[in-house]
Amino acid sequence: MAKERAGMTEETQYMMDRIATKEPENVQTSGDAKEMRAVVLAGFGGLNKLRVTKKAMPEPQDGEVKIRVKACGLNFLDLMVRQGTIDNPPKTPLVPGFECCGIVESVGENTTGFEIGDRVMAFVNYNAWAEIVCTQVDFVYKMPEEMTFAEAAAFSLNFVAAYMMLFEVANLREGMSVLVQSAGGGVGQAVAQLCSTVPNVTVFGIASCLKHAAIRDSVTHLFDRNVDYIQEVKKISPEGVDIVLDCLCGDNTGKGLTLLRPLGTYILYGASNMVTGETKSFFSFAKSWWQVEKVNPIKLYEENKVIAGFSLLNLLFKHGKCSLVKSVMDKLLCLYDQKKIKPVVDSLWALEEVKEAMQRIHDRGNIGKLILDFEKSPTPLMASDSTETSEAGEEEEEPEGDNDSKERMPFIH
């Protein structure tokens, strides 16, 4: 046992010890209890703010579905939440997570369309990383029969985001070209697959060269993030590309805009650079936000360019577009049934391994999606990598709570 644990971080060791000594019976038999296991973020900051603990089990309200969770998706956004580098962060402590799948355990009043025992996937506005999730029926979708829970947890957010960006925002059509700056990630792999459903689409993928062997077949051209890929893309496509998908939001934004061909669309769908190791303290985060190149509309006019922002979670939970998302999900499940798309799962992690999983995303080691698997015991086979690196925000403690959050990020209000 000691040998198996050799690669874990100190934190995981601590959590597991805690679970083993303090809460042995709940961990094993939480199914019938009124409490449930959940990942809790105690305050914004580094990995040490995360705990696996017990919480009161929620009951479904009007229009809600109660789901016994089998698996959850872990996204880059969860790292941003952990560090508090999002707009209007909620109060801590909180249970992170925006997507899960599992089995319907009960339904609230005035909830139609789902029955106990249905296998479903769902979006939820936080609170996904728990054994039980209650969420509005508008955000719940039935899983196809042959879809596994791991696939389902890898499916919803990445494919819906990729589909909406390509077809709702950018209007991808035959013969177009797409550049995706994180080709190896969950969205990147979904983008590559969806592009292959349209004839004659060229996909330029950017990824660290460590991932190249694994993802080479998924894109048309693959470039190393650390070389000057702008010049390389221009050699192949001197006019530029029709769509640029950027989840980094940093120096690359300007680069990506120069690659856009006239009438092309630049889509910013995340801000991964905010949680890289380059920026160790909050103040340097803030600085990197400020440094995002603002866009002069006159310049867009002169150059015939389009710039778009896309946040699926805001679309769902702030902008009330759940029926549009539902129609997109229907189309995606059709494509899945036709075996035209298939979620790429990077790795499965036990709840207690959430820190190692986060570290892996932080280090951009993943190819496809990381899954928190509720049926998995902690056997962190991959954690040995993550102990070698130091994670942003880990070293320096930041003030907890969210009372000062408005002062900290006034520029996006």
Add this chain to the structure above:
Amino acid sequence: MAKERAGMTEETQYMMDRIATKEPENVQTSGDAKEMRAVVLAGFGGLNKLRVTKKAMPEPQDGEVKIRVKACGLNFLDLMVRQGTIDNPPKTPLVPGFECCGIVESVGENTTGFEIGDRVMAFVNYNAWAEIVCTQVDFVYKMPEEMTFAEAAAFSLNFVAAYMMLFEVANLREGMSVLVQSAGGGVGQAVAQLCSTVPNVTVFGIASCLKHAAIRDSVTHLFDRNVDYIQEVKKISPEGVDIVLDCLCGDNTGKGLTLLRPLGTYILYGASNMVTGETKSFFSFAKSWWQVEKVNPIKLYEENKVIAGFSLLNLLFKHGKCSLVKSVMDKLLCLYDQKKIKPVVDSLWALEEVKEAMQRIHDRGNIGKLILDFEKSPTPLMASDSTETSEAGEEEEEPEGDNDSKERMPFIH
């Protein structure tokens, strides 16, 4: 005759006198001469920089079509050119004008697809306002049989721009809503007609109330530019609109963005505010350019919004998209043949009335398109209005030539 001229500006009077005394034979019989009549802009500035004069007649080069011009379109952009408030203005003197129609008189070598006598409309990169225009075959389109020359001159730029913005940039679909900030202009009327070809599209038009009676039927809801139409639109459509078309580019840009619903597209296709009477000197023009609100991509991400710039002339002459424009023109001519669209002509003007015509656009008096009609003699029925107003740039002389243009507008390079 003196009575008929009562309403003309002093300049027109001067021009006509000049024509009548100095160049009587050329004006009447230019058809066979090696010279042609043309409008010439002597230097950037007010209306007094415009002259109707004789110029050497061009001959078609390789791949060019030589057109005997019957009518030309006059656009807001021509006012910006006159004042030099465009990016990279060309050297003066120059012949303004970007679109014309007429009859093919000859073709250059390696020019296929057109024959002498064809009725055509064409885009040209300046030099349209002349009796003879030579332009590359890529920019020339055959006119439908029942289309008049006045209609053709009102058709190409406005309808192609409107179509591409609605369907190429913004992907207009059934049930969407569109706000057009200059509903009475040539593009605005084309937008309204094209929206009516898609089921269940709501058009919010903004126009000065003087135009309301004339254009009320072309849009769903009509608002006065001088009232707080943002609140009025929100009353009808609390979620906002899907597409905003802005040719003003000033304070309204920010207003328009607030009206955009999630996943909506804001399109900037001009900068009319640069030539309003509010800004009398170049330095205030420059200031108004600077004041255009820059867009933070992070904000677009938070709000799920899209901002686009559209310049048809750059698309044609800088970005090499003539084959895409050709395919759009084909679709538009189909719609014209099906009588689903029909260009709105505001008024016809003789070449010598170009200043009065420009004044009318400047004063935003037009409903639909102003046409320079080569077969019309100067009978300025409408010029009486224009002498009452003072035009921006008319009072203050600006330095001529373009050597200092880069210094004058460094911020858009």
